Amino acid sequence: MNSIPNRPGARPANDRWRRLLDPAYPLRREDLIWALDDMKRKIADGAPEWTGLDRPALLARFASFAELAMYLLRRPSLCGEDAEHLRALLKDALSS
Template sequence: METPLAGSPDRIAGPLPLTLRRLLDPSYPLCREDLVWALDYIKRKVAEGAPEWSGLDRPRLLALFAAYAGVATHLLNRQSLCSEDAEHLRALLRDTLP
């Protein structure tokens, strides 16, 4: 069941799954598997043509892709996630959402 993200920035539109809401919560400890899940979730939504992604203009899509690539690259280059990395990754993850 999906519910809106309470207290999220206004620019994040629509309902988000519980796992994604947890990842955006600063008190939740991030792990690689959760971030890989989030990237896969975003990839599936885009491939399915979800309205929150399909209605975006090209510059916004490119910005979302840049953030998506940033999360993926960060996971490839780092073996562990320290608290500084976690906040940076949360910011990038937020930037991948329409």
């Protein structure tokens, strides 16, 4: 997913995702926790962007999801220099 659509009636989460992926937006720990929770909820709800994935694509997304989660467990706070890497992981977790 290269971009998150900005259509009328789109979920407010789309705006939040757009902010999180914007390099000018300062990432916070709470943002990453929200992103992981949103992804988890979409999977549990059977969102088509997740249920339609083949096994290799699903495993690749899960690897990015898991790396983000492990980052949060290992580091008490976010470092500015890690923001680019974290955004790349978010994009990988969202794209097929």
